[in-house]
Amino acid sequence: MAQSIEPNIADLANGWLKSYKLAYKLEQESLxxxxxxxLDDYYSKNGGIGGNRPDAKLLLQDKNLDYYPILIEYKGYKGKLEKLDANKQVENKTAKNEPHLKNINSFAVNGAVHYANALLHHTSYTDIIAIGMTGYKDENSGKIRHEIGVYFVSKNNYGIGQKVGDFSDFSFLKKENFDAFIEKVKMLNLPQEELDRLKEQREKEIDASLVKLNNDIYQNEKGLGENDRVYLVAASIIATIGIPNQVPSLDKSELKSQEFIGGRDGDILINRITAFLNKKELPQDKKELIIRTLSNTLLTENINKVENGESQLKRVFTKIVDDLGIYYKIGLTTDFTGKLFNEMYGWLGFSQDKLNDVVLTPSYVATLLVKLARVNKDSYVWDFATGSAGLLVAAMNEMLNDAKNTITSPEQLSQKEIKIKAEQLLGLELLSSVYMLAILNMILMGDGSSNILNKDSLSDFDGKYGFGKTEETFPADAFVLNPPYSASGNGMNFVERALNMMNKGYAAIIIQNSAGSGKAKEYNKRILEKHTLIASIKMPIDLFIGKSSVQTNVYVFKVNEKHHKDEMVKFIDFSNDGYTRTNRKKASNNLKDSDRAKERYEEVVNLVRFGKSKLNIFTCKEYYEGTINPKNGADWNQTAPIDTKPTLADFKKTVSDYLAWEVSNILKGRGDLGK
Known part of the structure; x- marks a missing residue:
């Protein structure tokens, strides 16, 4: 094998940096x-912990005074610049979502992108430039031939990295060229489909990391109840998010595992969380509730007891930050705590019935409900059984996307985004451990947590804002819900209450389908006296696989318009939604898009809104329009009638089948005769 010329490559590239008068640092030097x-805390290129050392590194500032870390990795072989996967992305993960150590080790760009992810995971930098360079000696001329790969790694591209362009040297880093280079970087917008694909990929990684973390805590950390685990994760995340220039992120080295009151690891965490919540300007009573709830776990004697120089709290905090840090740092707009919550609940010894009550809506179903409720940037959305706030997160994402697509002034857009988060979402959750998760989720999503209330939506809520405009009624015009099915009428009591507090708009709920076939008859009749049922959608039976096996339907309503007996209701059989689900503990992915799932979800939204002209994948077997009797209340789950009258084609097929059977029998008989 040819000898590596890495020292020559390093010499050439570092010579450029020196000539540009840039303050670069070499492998062992501190930046x-x-x-x-x-770099030291992140897992290394060899799979162990720490010891990541880029060959060269710089910290450059652009004209807006924003800092960009530049991480450079050199190799000295032909063809060792970068290893990409089938989607032309830097391939740093294996099919099992584990670090692809061989690639990270062998290819210059893959190594540099790996270092950049260490910074996304453990620092406040969100935009990093990763540079790989390799080369070889030309056999004929003896000259060095080199190649350079320049990638932008940021929280906006989920840390995957995007190629910036083709470069033959490092002069784009020169002071006079750097601003233009950064402008180019800012123009690197990934198309939406690509972002969706990357988001999906990252979500799978989150699932794998959560399972690993939970297994670890469950097996190795004794004495922690399920609520303790939830609160520990919530506390660790809040303490490490930090607020730029105001509240520094808590580093694990700050937990000193002391045993005196005030200096325990739990005290340090609570102090940082208090500082964070103070800056967030949450209402006082909400702030006190969060701190009180978290203190009950964080300040217990056992968790702060020091053994071998370390408290259990520090150990668990370190695991959480190391396993999950990158996912909440890069601000995934996913129901992160929902995944966390489902994973935590998977470990509980609840009976099946109890479990059914805390099953969270998968994020793609949450998005479906939000679209069916016609949510846009001007909607006011509420949820009367918030859970981990997954439905509100989906609504918030839909509203923010609509705002981005329709508002062209950056100033107006930023005002609108603040308004959406602070004033246009409201959630109610009675269970305090679940309520904590909802708040955490909304804080992670950029803080729409102000109007998540720890109240009973059936008896304790008057329709007013919980914070800010507490004297004003929340002007809800979109309602989304996945109710606890053990509630009265499978949860239709929540629907009746919410719809009757609204003046206009739409509602989409997912509920056990017996609610539409008799279990909630009285509620349904009362609802139809004031509101219209637009659609009834039968969902796949295995939608909540592993959590519960109830048949669910989605019902869509138009608010404040009485249901007329001749009103056409759209009945859709969505049993095949294009996804294949499995429930294997060790599977890297229990949800596979096996038959145009995204297109099917889109078609259902269009069918509900525009009717049968939108039939494309589905046929009249799955889509049927019919009437219901508003005074019945148990006829909401209809299917397309099957035509049993035989056609001429049926007759011909029957005759040909019979003749084929006759002929095969005769031939068989002949065979027997010859024996």
Missing amino acids: NSEIDKA
Whole structure:
């Protein structure tokens, strides 16, 4: 094998940096303590912990005074610049979602992108430039031939990395060229489909990391109840998010595992969380509730007891930050705590019935409900059984996307985004452990947590804002819900209450389908006296696989318009939604798009809104329009009538089948005769 010429490549490239008068640092040198520590804490290229050392590194500032870490990795072989996967992405993960150590080790760009992810995971930097360079000696001329790969790694591209362009040297880093280079970087917008694909990929990684974390805590950390685990994760995340220039992110080295009151690891965590909540300007009573709830776990004697120089709290905090840090740092707009919550609940020894009550809506179903309720940037959305706030997160994402697509002034857009988060979402959740998750989820999503209320939506809620405009009624015009099915009428009591507090708009709920066939008859009749049932959608039986096996339907309503007996209701059989689900503990992915799932979800939304002209994948077997009797209340789950009258084609097929059977019998007989 040819000898590596890495020293020559390093010499050439570092010579350029020197000639541009840039303050670069070599492998062993320190850039700044935050970056050094992140590289040391991240798993190494060989799979162990720490010891990540880029060959060269810089910290450059653009004209807006934003800092960009530049991480450079050199190799000295032909063809060792980058290893991409089938989607032309830097391939740093295996099919099992584990680090692809061989690629990270062998290819210059893959190594540099790996270092950049260490910074996303463990520092406050969100935009990083990763550079790989390799080369070889030309056999004929003896000259060095080199190639350079320049990638932008940021929280906006989920840390995957995007190629910036083709470069033959490092002069784009020169002071006079750097602003233009950064402008180019900012124009690197991934198309929406690509972002969706990357988001999906990252979500699978989150699932794998959550399972690993939970297994670890469950097996190795004794004495922690399920609520303790939930609160520990919530507390660790809030303490490490930090607020730029105001509340620094808590680093694991700050937990000193002391045993005196005030200096325990639990005290340090609570102090940081308090500072965070103070800056977030949450209402006082909400702030006190969060701190009180978390203190009950964080300040217990056992968790702060020091053994071998370390408290259990520090150990668990370290695991959480190391396993999950990157996912909440890069601000995934996913129901992160929903996944967390489902994973935690998977470990509980609840009976099946109890479990059914805390089953969370998968994120793609949450998005379906939001679209069916016609949510846009001007909607006011509420949810009367919030759970981990997955439905509100989906609504918030839909509203923010609509705002981005329709508002062209950056100033107006930023005002609108603040308004959406602060004023246009409201959720109610009675269970305090679940309520904590809802708040955490909304804080992670950019803080729409102000109007998530720890109240009973049936008896304790008057329709007013919980914070800010507490004297004003929340002007809800979109309602989304996945109720606890053990509630009265399978949860139709929540629907009746919410719809009757609204003046206009639409509602989409997912509920056990017996609610539409008799279990909630009285509620349904009362609902139809004031509101219209637009659609009834039968969902796949295995939608909540592993959590419960109830048949669910989605019902869509138009608010404040009495149901007329001649009103056409759209009945859709969505049993085949295009996804294949499995429930294997060790599977890397229990949800596979096996038959145009995304297109099917889109078609259902269009069918409900525009009718049968939108039939494409589905046929009249799955889509049927019919009437219901508003005074019945148990006829909401209809299917397309099957035509039993035989046609001429049926007759011909029967005759040909019979003749084929006759002929095969005769031939068989002949065979027997010859024996």
